[in-house]
Amino acid sequence: MKKKVKVSRKIKAKKKQKIVKKAPVLMVDSNYIETSIDKLLELINKKDTISISYASKVFDYPKAEIEEWAKALADHGLIEIKYTLFGILLKKRVKN
Numbered sequence: 001m002k003k004k005v006k007v008s009r010k011i012k013a014k015k016k017q018k019i020v021k022k023a024p025v026l027m028v029d030s031n032y033i034e035t036s037i038d039k040l041l042e043l044i045n046k047k048d049t050i051s052i053s054y055a056s057k058v059f060d061y062p063k064a065e066i067e068e069w070a071k072a073l074a075d076h077g078l079i080e081i082k083y084t085l086f087g088i089l090l091k092k093r094v095k096n
Helices: 002-021 036-047 052-059 063-075
Strands: 025-029 032-035 049-051 079-084 087-092
Touching (some): 036 087, 049 052, 052 063, 052 087, 063 079
Antiparallel strands (some): 025 032, 049 087
């Protein structure tokens, strides 16, 4: 019984390390905090259109998480999401 408890504690410790290791907040300046979502928006605006796969490779996050970020940006009207046969595309929002 004691061995199982120790193993589960080790697993929990490893999970906590992953969470800390993949924290999406980056400090840029003492007065300004920039997140990975800000960087994603910057990348989309720079390239006009990118795929979820490309963003996943650039940020080293799973595609599902990048898609969640994209949905949040789309909900605020900052980008457009296009679902195609070849994958999900994130497009720069064209202002009218």
